[in-house]
Amino acid sequence: MSSWQDAASIVSIFRAMSKVSVSVQSLRATGVAKEANHVFFRNNPDIKVREACAKLIASWKEIGLAKRPATPPVAETLPPALASGKGEEEAPMKPSKEKRTADVTKPDKTEKAKRSKKTEEKVGDTPNAELAAQFKELASHEFKKGGTSKFAGIAFNKVVAILNGLEQKVTSGSSIAHLPGIGKETVKKIDQYLEKGIIDKLERIRNGEED
Numbered sequence: 596m597s598s599w600q601d602a603a604s605i606v607s608i609f610r611a612m613s614k615v616s617v618s619v620q621s622l623r624a625t626g627v628a629k630e631a632n633h634v635f636f637r638n639n640p641d642i643k644v645r646e647a648c649a650k651l652i653a654s655w656k657e658i659g660l661a662k663r664p665a666t667p668p669v670a671e672t673l674p675p676a677l678a679s680g681k682g683e684e685e686a687p688m689k690p691s692k693e694k695r696t697a698d699v700t701k702p703d704k705t706e707k708a709k710r711s712k713k714t715e716e717k718v719g720d721t722p723n724a725e726l727a728a729q730f731k732e733l734a735s736h737e738f739k740k741g742g743t744s745k746f747a748g749i750a751f752n753k754v755v756a757i758l759n760g761l762e763q764k765v766t767s768g769s770s771i772a773h774l775p776g777i778g779k780e781t782v783k784k785i786d787q788y789l790e791k792g793i794i795d796k797l798e799r800i801r802n803g804e805e806d
Contacts, residue, residue, distance in 0.1 A: 608776075626752065632648070721759045723758040
């Protein structure tokens with residue numbers, strides 16, 4: 596039985612992923628949470644796989660909840676007149692439609708340019724975004740193949756999450772070899788990209804030389 600088909604290997608991967616420090620941003624960018632929450636794992640015949648999957652997804656949900664702003668008190672969401680206990684008859688009248696339209700000013704070109712620049716900065720704003728993109732492409736390829744290849748896709752997506760979560764730029768594969776989820780083959784691929792600007796396996800896939 597292939598290691599990717601071994602339930603123990605799946606559980607080991609999920610446990611290793613639960614130890615990696617991730618952010619809501621990296622989870623959304625990589626899509627790893629969606630893949631890990633696949634029905635194949637949630638309803639897996641092996642109870643240990645199901646439990647490991649549930650535990651991992653629950654820990655990531657807690658990260659998302661921790662980032663949500665607290666709900667403001669009800670009084671703060673009410674109009675001033677109602678929040679202070681005054682009747683509706685004393686609430687200030689809403690301005691007419693014409694006045695509201697006149698008060699709305701169109702954003703100038705400078706504001707539009709600023710928003711456009713901020714949007715561009717959000718794309719690939721991590722130190723290792725380009726390197727992570729290579730592994731994201733590898734992951735997408737494995738998921739498209741389907742079958743047991745999806746486990747390889749999950750492993751690649753885990754690497755993506757790790758790279759996007761690092762604050763410092765990776766200068767060599769060995770510099771992060773100690774992190775859970777970064778194996779010998781990953782170290783090799785990182786070094787290939789840093790030295791040649793390409794990952795051999797990904798180039799073969801792009802050229803149709805490898806399934």
